[in-house]
Amino acid sequence: MSPIALGAILAIILPVSYLVWSVAATDRVAIRNIQANLGQRARNAAPQTLSLEFSAFTRKVTPVRYVTWLDKQLAALGRPKEWPLERLLAVKPLLALGAGLLGLFYFFASPEPSRFAILLAAIAFGYFAPDLLIRTNAEKRRDKIRQELPNTLDQMLISVQAGLGFEAAMARTAQNGAGPLADEMTRTLQDMQVGRSRKEAYLAMSDRVDVPDLRSFLRAIVQADAYGIAIAKVLKVQAHEMRMKRRQRAEEHAMKIPVKILFPLIFFIFPTLFIILLGPAVMNIIAAFS
Structure with missing residues (x-):
């Protein structure tokens, strides 16, 4: 067997063996005692226990900075209930394992160095594909x-001018709205209801969402609250500024359109037009001189 094939086998078998040994090394006597004491209810909970143990294991072996980055991306995504951080950390190695097995079958069909590189790329893609999906959806x-x-x-400005306080205006806007911003405002109000200060709740929302415009607005609100500035005036100025920024972004995108269509225009549209317009004339000239 060639060294490349042996290396591919070891690259797949060793991580799988280590994961199986980690799961099998748990205290199965304690699990059997719990099942005997609790009966069917414990038997239904046993797979969940193993899943939690596997999630805890994957979190221990994953670098802390990478876990922090994933948690920040999930926070920017709104922390979907279907994909908590622990489940994501548990699924990523399984996806890498599945992609590695497919790449291994492809490699064994014809062991070559290029196919071994494809095997490694498949493992990396299976592991980091959820990151790409989460980051895209968060953006x-x-x-x-x-x-x-x-x-x-x-x-919110209309509500404040009608006599509501800032939190009441935020609650009214979040209640009547639908979208990620309304969800974030609702969560911020819930943070204040459980005892968080206004400043901490607003700054947490700013860090969680990571949108420069929203961060600027929340910092202006925190400063207005600290210095006693009228909230209605701050809202009016910020709303006008946000509309100006939105208009500027739209104009910027519109100015980029001619540059974006230049490549397909030169390489696809112009050649087709030249063929249609000049093709018959060229054929007639060739026929005349032949």
């Missing part, structure tokens, strides 16, 4: 928040 959510912010500030 889309930030774009939605950035687009919703000016209209939301206008609604």
Whole structure:
């Protein structure tokens, strides 16, 4: 057997053996005692226990900075209930294992160095594919928040001018709205209800969402609250500024369109037009001189 094939086998078998040994090395006597004492209820909970143990194991072997980055991306995504951090950390090695097995079958069909590189790339893709998906969806959510912010500030300004307080205006706007910004405002109000200060709740929302426009607005609110500035005036100024920024972003995107269509225009549209317009004339000239 070639060294490349042997290395591929070891690259798959050793991590799998280590994971199986880690799960099998748990205290099965204690698990059997719990099952005997609790009966069917414990038997139903046993797979969940193993899943939690595997999640805890994957969290221990994953670098702390990487776990922190994943947690921040999930926070920017709104922390979906279907994909908590522990489940994500448990699924990533399984996806890498599945992709590695497929790559191993492809490698064994014809052991070559190029196929071994494809095997390693498949393992890396299986492990980091959820990160790409989460980051893409988090960026889309930030774009939605950035687009919703000016209209939301206008609604809050109307509520404040009608006599409501800032938190009451935020609650009214979140209740009547639908979208990621309304969800974040609801969560911020819940943080204040459980005992968090206004400043801490607003700054936590700023760090969680990570949108520069929203961060600027929340910092202005914190400073207005600290110095006793009228909230209605701050809302009016911020709403006007957010509308101006949204208009500037739209104009910027519009100015980029000619540059973006230049490549397909030169390499796809112009050649087709030249063929249609000049093709018959060229054929007639060739026929005349032949």
